[in-house]
Amino acid sequence: MAVHKIDPVKTDYICGHCELEDKSLRIIWEHVVERHKTIDETEERRICLYDMNVFQNDRAYAAHMLNEHGLPAWDVSREILTSIQPETAFDGAVRTYDIVPMETEVDLLALFVTKRDEIEELILQNTMYEPQKAQLSAEVTLQKEKADGTEEVITIFANCKMLAVDVQGWTQDQFYDCVDQILSTVHQYASHGSGWRIRRIDKIVLKMVKSAPIRGSSYLPLPADLLKLKRFLLNIRNYEDDRCFEYCFVAEYHRQNNIPLTLRTMQSKEEEKASFYDYRRNSRAHEPTGDFVYPMGLPAIARFEILNEVQVNVFRYNEKTLLPLRVSKYQTNFVVDLLLLNDMGTHHYVVIKDLNKLVSKMQKRKLRSRNMLCRNCFHRCSSQERLERHQLICMGNEPAIVTMPNADKSSVGFKNIGARSYSPFAVYFDLESVLEKVETVRNNPNCSSTTVIEKHKPSSFCLVVVEAGNPKPAFFSLHRGVDAMTKFVRMLEVLARDFHNKKRRYPNYLGSTTILEDSDKCWICEEEFSETNAKVLDHNHFDGSFLGWAHNKCNFLRRTIQFTPVFAHNLQNYDLHHVLKSLQDTNTRNTFSVIPLNDEKFISLTMKVWIRSYTNEKGNVYNVYEEIRFVDSCKFMNSSLDELARNLPVEKFIYLNNHFATRPEEDKALIRQKGYFPYSYVDSHARYTEDGLPARDKWTNTLQGGVVSVSEKECQHAWGCIFANM
Structure with missing residues (x-):
């Protein structure tokens, strides 16, 4: 009860004893347990988890919650579970537990802390015999007051990710991570002025799902492809039980520690007998620590590793390839590598005596000096130091092997024909x-606050329209004034109508096909024509020009882009x-979406x-629109305009050079460079009427x-740019 939220709409938590703050509920709770192990006599009283105030009775506590945090009061004495009986589905594979308060509950954090013991007990009951998957969620009712005085009520379901849990139960990290997610x-609903607030918490739902992990069971013979490599493997014959995992562990324990299992040297066939590794039948055999359910599933291996201080890695054999299935992150000198065989749903563990040599033989490579093998990806390193550096990155990923494609699949072709449209x-x-x-x-420096010192008001804009195939700007406008934004959006309306008319000038090709040069390949995909994909003529709908011969399918996929992009850097x-603030100055019939x-x-x-607008034969009225879409060029050119301009060759400034064609080359060089501007000095439109640049x-x-942001040379550069544009 010593952890509370700083604000109901934020995700930061604070310790109620020493005011330590952190965004992780788990870290704060661990801090409370370690540093503040005891709670004083107020533990039996009512404590507010939001500001850690202590109240002597429920009435004072309820009044505080209502007045300070906007949370309605409820009868605390009746806050008990009404139902913990599960609802089952799929023949008991899914079990759902509802934890329901009797009366209205609105403090979700306090409810989770109070009910943690019941939740963990239910998880332990279900995972006693086999690992399962658990998911915690909350059903919450929210309310909001409308403008007409009525209330709107909705119910939301907040879930956490489904997690795998074994017989150890739900760890403290898992519990608080789930609470954080919920x-x-x-x-997210009750933040940023949405008006929604919690009316009540209907119930906490715990869902337990039986998982079917891969388990090693009874004996399976080695595949025919592995028989020639059996000297690197040990396949124990356990016909009578499903304890092949235990026998593999015992076999490796004795082999790596040089502890004999019999008084005489074992023959190869005797090594494969399960009785040699069963401590119940062989007193010399090592007995594993811990009670486990056999056959052993992959999720339960983690607990086995901790109890027996062993690292267990599991690999699988598929299509003549050895692949990593489970690579352990448990660090110890005792490492056991197992091969998991599969035959029609039956699995069996096999000991891998030397993984390094087995992989080398299967990959048909010589060991030489690169003999340090990464179990997570089978990458080889020449030294232990390099292997450790490699594993710092590799072990953070799922087990996988890099395989090169075959010769017939070694090339990648362009398939998105629609992207060829412009x-x-x-x-x-x-x-x-x-x-x-x-x-x-001036705000109080002891409080967190924002000070508004300047207000940005648009004063000017420059707009350029570029037309495909035209090396000169199709339209150019530069405007400065108080009405800059109003003029800007209205100019876009005029341009949109002009675009609409020009886009539909040539729906059909009007030229003669007899003078066109024939081709055996499609100009779009550059593949030859065939009988199944006919050859058609492709033309430009905007200027009527012939583009080339194309497949019927390619011509259909290369559709005309229906919208006109409007680009701005850092839009x-x-x-x-x-x-967005100026859209109200446009035609009321326009529509917008973001x-x-x-x-x-x-x-x-x-x-x-x-x-x-037009009316069809049935009398229905339809509107015709021209769509323009604002796009931020930073999304695909994530650099400053200065850097982009410096990286672009001079001959690529096609539109700039054509627009300023009459200017000397030194003026163009000034325009291509980064400009300098006294932003803080220009605080009104009257500054534009001053003669000359400021000091x-x-x-x-x-x-x-207030530091001077430019040098004398940069001031001269700015002055030169002004004269260059006069």
């Missing part, structure tokens, strides 16, 4: 703002915020500009503490 799901138009824009100073009072973090990243950022904005001491940056 609390995070609930808090947009006939693309729009590029950039916004600039004036930074208006905000008069405010998601800056420009899109100004665009792809949100979170409550404050959006990945993309789609604007459908209304073109016209160097005015080129400050508020976010950098």
Whole structure:
């Protein structure tokens, strides 16, 4: 009861004794157990888990929860379980336990802490004989007050990931990780001003599912392909029981420790007898520690390793290939490698005496100096030091083997024919703002807060339209003024209507096919024509030009892109915020949709500009739209514009060179470089009317503490850019 949340809508936790904070509930709880082992006489009283206040009676506690945290009061004395009888399904393979408070419960964290013992007891009861999978969830009812005074009520289900548990039960880490997942799901609803709050917690649900892990059981003979490699294997014949795993462990224990099992030397056939390794029939045989259910499943091996201080790795044989199945992370000098055979659902463990040599023979490689083998991927290293460096990364991944493709499958071809389509138009824009100073009072430095010092107001924009096949900009606009954003969105509407008309100028090819050059290959996929895939003519719908001969299927897949992309660098973090605020100035018939990243950022904005309406024969009215989509170029060019411009060759500045064709080359060089601007100085539109650039001491940056951000050379560069654009 000494852990509580700092805020009901956040995911940070705090120790109620020493105020240690952490985002992990498990870490804070372990801290409380280790550092504050005892709880004083207030343990029997009511404690608020949110601020650790202690109350002498339930009435005072309920009033505090309602007034301070907005959580309704309830009758604490009746908070008992109503049902822990399971509901079964699939012949008992799935068992569901409902933990239901009698009265309204709203403190989810406190409920989990209170019911932890019951949850762990139920898990232990189900995993006593075999490992299972467990999932914890909560059914919570939320309520929100509407604008008309009525209340809206919904029920949500917050789940954690299903975890595998064995006879050891649910560990402390697993329990608190699950609680963290459930609390995070609930808090997503009741955060960021959504208005939702917890009305009651209906129940906690524990679901237990019987798993069917792979188990080694009775004897299976070696496959024919492995008979020639049997000198590296030990296949113990256990016909009468399913304890092949135990016999393999005992055999390796005696072999690696040079402890004989008999008074005389064993013959090869005698080594394969199960009776030699059964401590119940051979007093010299080593007895494993711990009681286990046989046949041994893979999930139970982890507990066997801890009790017997052994590392057990399991491999499987499939299509003449040895593959890692279970590679242990338990560190010890005693390592046992096992091969798991499979025949029609029956499994059997076989001892691998020398994994290094077995893999070398199967891969038909010589050992030489690269004899250090990684069990997780079968990569070979020349020294133990290199193997340890390799395993630091490799052991963090699932067991896998890198296999090279066959000669007939060694090449990868382009298959996404639809990606060959291009947009006939693309729009590029950039916004600039004036930074208006905000008069405010200074916040308390002892409290966490945000101080607003400047307000960004868009003051200008530059917009360029690029048309496919045209080396010059199809449209260019540069505007500065108070109405910059209104003019920007209305200009996009005009451009969208123009795009709509131009895209549908040539639905059919109007030229003569007799003068066209014939081809034996499709111009899209570059493969030859066949009788099953006819040859058709492919043309440009925007200018009517002939593109080439194509397969009928390729021509169908190369569809025209129906939207026009509008690009801006760093759109998601800056420009899109100004665009969204200006959409109200567009036609009311336009429609908009966004792809949100979170409550404050959006990945993309789609604007459908209304073109016209028409009525069909049945009298139904339909609207025609032209779609433009805002895209952040940082998503596929994650570098600054300065770096991108420096990496681009001069001859690739096609549109810039054509637009400023009459300018001298030294002016173009200035424009291609990074520009400098006194952002903090330009705090109103009146700054644009001043003659000349401000003095160097005015080129400050508020976010950098008022330090002069440019050199004298950079000021001259900015002055040169202004004259270059005049």
